[in-house]
Amino acid sequence: MLFIAPPARPQVGAHVPLDEDEFHHAVKVLRLREGARVPALDGAGGRYELAVERVERRSIELVLGALPTHEPAPGEPGAPLPxxxxxxxxxxxxxxxxxxxxxxxxxxxxxxxxxxxxxxxxxxxxxxxxxxxxxxxxxxxxxxxxxxxxxxxxxxxxxxxxxxxxxxxxxxxxxxxxxxxxxxxxxxxxxxxxxxxxxxxxxxxxxxxxxxxxxxxxxxxxxxxxxxxxxxxxxxxxxxxxxxxxxx
The missing domain is CATH 3.40.1280.10 (SPOUT methyltransferase, trefoil knot domain)
Incomplete structure (x- = not known):
């Protein structure tokens, strides 16, 4: 699982940047490789599936592999949490x-x-x-x-x-x-x-x-x-x- 900023254009194939902490998690902890799929959250209700296009020593290129889904905020109609x-x-x-x-x-x-x-x-x-x-x-x-x-x-x-x-x-x-x-x-x-x-x-x-x-x-x-x-x-x-x- 990764934490990302909400993409400006949430469309399939859009590039998704990672901050330094998440880059380290993706490469050193999850050990993602080209072709892998990984779930991600943005902390504002969005759930994503990311696809790894390229991994290099100091960078990783991720794109949206599917359209994101959105969960209502806690307490709102349809939300799983109060x-x-x-x-x-x-x-x-x-x-x-x-x-x-x-x-x-x-x-x-x-x-x-x-x-x-x-x-x-x-x-x-x-x-x-x-x-x-x-x-x-x-x-x-x-x-x-x-x-x-x-x-x-x-x-x-x-x-x-x-x-x-x-x-x-x-x-x-x-x-x-x-x-x-x-x-x-x-x-x-x-x-x-x-x-x-x-x-x-x-x-x-x-x-x-x-x-x-x-x-x-x-x-x-x-x-x-x-x-x-x-x-x-x-x-x-x-x-x-x-x-x-x-x-x-």
Missing amino acids: RIELAVAWPKDARGEDMLGRLVQHGVARIRPLLTERTGAERRAGRRARLERLMKEHLKQCGRAWLPVLDEPASLEAVLAELADTLPAPAIHLDPRAAGSLATALAEDEGQPSAGLLVGPEGGWSPAEEALLEAAGTRSARLGPHVLRIETAAEAAAAFAATLLARS
Whole structure:
């Protein structure tokens, strides 16, 4: 599987360029040879079949071998995935990157890193580019057609305002003390192919953040009887919501 930019003219025989990362993957990992066929994704719903015309030491020539197909965006009519927007207090270091990869595989449409009283944002040179490469690798691995949107870190107040504008039902924030389960909360939105989920930091939401959540009208829900790590809660909630909403 390769990741490509959407061709300007998606017609059979049109040449398809690769960036440096994908060239390396095609030649060094997939070891493509002349005459081979390889599937590709563009992260915007397009699925392609590419034909290899020529392979040289420092270049590879690919063309469209068939007309592409297009998958509706998550949550749209005919889409195999619901639209899940997940806001999460980002775990540190490799935990955050591992979580991001699994959220891509679970089909999350938009990932919103949260700035909370107990968590900040990692700001390392090249980090954004690294995370985008990571998402593309997991997209190719699982074969989903749409690359998630990864937002810049934002405050809880800002994220709550955006979720209220983009989703038809109130968002759900995870809380191990909640009376109702995530299944119950999602069942209230039967027929809605979308959900907004919020996962707080280790140590839980602060009193001020709980007040913001209540004022925004979000619903609290628990995943189970135990306190989970951030990434465990985020991944479990995303997988559960994707499965449950895909059935409705």
